[in-house]
Amino acid sequence: MNPLDNDLDNEFDLDDMDFDLINDVNDISDAPPSSSAKKAKSLSFLNDIPVHVTVEVGAKTVTLxxxxxxxNDSVLMLTKENGKALDIKVNGKLFAYGEVVVANGHYGVKITDIVNKDID
Structure with missing residues (x-):
């Protein structure tokens, strides 16, 4: 049995990927030392990976x-108070705060404070 066969059943998770290893491989090339722009370009293949962005108005725990x-017409009172910034999450992790806007007949969210530009 191939030792890699066991890994085929495991789900790939970017959290498990060692991005430092990618940078190390780039560092051992014969190319001159790279600038930050060149390093960003070397990881540009990651730019097309989709991420899930959610905007949370509030939350509530209820019993079954x-x-x-x-x-119909029931109202669930949420924990978030009126006028408070909404949580903007990327793949379930807090990324920023924002407020609801309407543009061209669609809801949107205006970013008011980025709290985590480096999503772990």
């Missing part, structure tokens, strides 16, 4: 009984 009692 309460959930089953929800009908």
């Amino acid at each position: 009984k309460e959930l089953l009692e929800i009908k």
